[in-house]
Amino acid sequence: MAVLIRHRAEMTPGQYDQLSPPLVEKVKQAPGFILHVSFVDANGFCVAELWESKEQHDAWFNENVVPNVPGEITQEVIQVHSLHQP
Numbered sequence: 001m002a003v004l005i006r007h008r009a010e011m012t013p014g015q016y017d018q019l020s021p022p023l024v025e026k027v028k029q030a031p032g033f034i035l036h037v038s039f040v041d042a043n044g045f046c047v048a049e050l051w052e053s054k055e056q057h058d059a060w061f062n063e064n065v066v067p068n069v070p071g072e073i074t075q076e077v078i079q080v081h082s083l084h085q086p
Contacts, residue, residue: 001079001080001081001083002034002050002051002052002053002080002083003050003051003053003054003057003077003079003080004048004049004050004077004078004080005048005049005051005054005057005077006046006048006075006076006078007046007047007048007049007065007073007074007075008043008044008045008046008047008074008075008076009045009069009071009073009074010044010071010072011045011069011071012045013038013040013045016038016045020038023064023065023068026064027049027060027064030056030060031052032051032052032053032056032057032060033049033051033052033056033060034049034050034051034052034083034085035049035050036048036049037049050080050083054077
């Protein structure tokens with residue numbers, strides 16, 4: 001079943017806007033990718049993604065995000081109970 005992964009890094013929305021365009025275009029082509037959103041909540045800036053599997057996410061993330069986003073990135077992995085798409 002799909003997973004929702006929330007990523008947190010010490011980053012502002014402006015820094016995200018500078019770093020993300022090439023990564024977002026690239027992730028759209030990644031096997032298993034479903035959805036990418038970013039937002040600010042009570043804990044700061046967050047990027048959340050839906051993937052078909054954690055393994056697909058991790059392979060893409062380690063190859064593309066880790067080398068390009070400075071600092072520590074924490075992740076929360078949530079097993080999705082149901083997913084409805086148009």
